[in-house]
Amino acid sequence: MRKPYFTGWYFRATDLETNYSLSIIVGTHYSIEKHSSFIQIIDTTEKKTYYISYPSHYLKLNVNPFYIKCGKSIFTKDFMYLNIDTPRIQLHGLLTFDDLLDIKRTVTSPTIMGPFSFFNFMECYHHILSLHHFVNGVVTLNGKKHFFNQASGYIEADSGTSFPKDYVWLQCNTFNTNDIKFMCSFAHIPFLITSFNGLICVLNINGKEHRFATYNGSHVERYLINSSKVYMIIRKKHYRLVIKAHLKNGRSLISPQLGTMNRPVIEDLEGQISIQFFKNNALLFEDLGELCAIEISHKY
Template sequence: MKKQEYFQGQHRKRRYFEGWYFKCISADRKHAIAIIPGMAIDPQGQKHAFIQVINAVTGKTWYHHFSYSEFLCLSDDFDLRIGNNRFSATGLDLNIDTHEGLLKGCLAFRDIHAFPTTWHNPGIMGPFTFLPMECYHAIIHLYHELQGKIELDGEILDFDGGVGYIEKDYGRSFPKTYLWLQASHFDSSNASFVFSRARIPFLGREFPGFFAYFTDFKDIKVRFATYNHSKLANWQVDPVNRTCSGELSGPAGTLSFKAQMSGGGTLRAPVDGLMDREIIESITAHVSVRLVSRHSEVLFQGSSSEAGMEICL
């Protein structure tokens, strides 16, 4: 199986999407944006490429539409080009100036912490990666440092010394109901936390599935997931007040978390390859995490701002 960050959809004819998610937070936390390049094929086989952008400070979003002929992505390397824009594991180059808006600049990625993979456990979805699913999720970089500047509709955003994160989704449709969290700006130390829970259709039925991963990039690397017999207890989600909380328990111990969504902008999401579903995403959410070992030792406790969060119920 080839690496999930590589392009998976070169032989798809219809009902398919693939998108890479680049989150960028400045060192002073005054700037927070997400850039999402990708492609989609609708049920009739019509293809197009896109670059979505969300500005966390203003909540404004952009959907830059491209002809599919401008989409070039290697199937054996993480190297994506859409028009005059390029995205890879080591950085991104942006050059958009149309009636939809302006997006220009270059960012380089340093001190990269990639998500750990093995041949039998190729990503965060574990063995589900090998099964027929409507949507596959992959984490590429848990953390990297940023160098460079971006001009967004006339405003210069300085990301020198900032922090970034990369993930991707591919398949037919996003889950009908799901919640997603991602945090990497913890007050106590560098760390990364990712959590998602969704109703997953499979062989004509549905089941609730979840995964979570936490690391301090030193000694702690813990995974909680449906497929490794972890449990999610005290699960609460309030779509009105935009909060969630839960307690994960597994072989590594117990991780409790709380999250509060803040602000947000409207992004397009796929349904059968059609990019016409609207979802609200925040990248200024607040997340708190407490990790306790099986012997009741507190391994980590901290909170993060500028976290990503989506609630779709």
């Protein structure tokens, strides 16, 4: 019998000048009950999210070069062409991507999951395809045009059987004073007959990457997570990262559980985040980020 699975790609475009952010999730999922493809949409102007289901064969995927077609919409590392027309949502436009910034990769850490990427029994596999890139173009959502001019982009992918039952995920490239690219995920990870709270976090400051992850000795020293805020202290040897994030307009998205897209989680594209980065007790920098994406499914 075929094992339940899901695969999804997350494309985000954020323009701080217009205070607008748009996220598109395209993917496919399989369970005993259903096998279909989908596009899910969330932005900072609509008061709801949209989920469009397609027959499974409506999604076409090519790995190299990376290319996805779902319905009439196309997704690559160079552009995103949106052509969605339903009674509930009309979304059309073309966004181009330039100067993609990759994470550091090694033989033992080919993805952000490090050596955990080699195990074939993980519940969920996470990939960063672009930590940052420039986005240009225009989209029209339900009759309203949104322009992107050298805006900030981000692309990631997930695959497996289910999202973690408890997790928090944050992503922000729009900070006030520093050139910062940031992504962090803290989640409950089943592992064989046990489980642990796993951490993956990338902090790129002025082109220099700092990696905090369970597999390199980093750990979350203290945390407080609920439906409205996230507070974490992350430690790695002499370094300490303090994260405070607040949700403003969380909305319900659908996430995978045993190959079925039926589990609601909360995502906010308008969150605010503050970061303080210390070496020993010396503050190296601090900054405030706007339009932070925050996603929470928690029982912490």
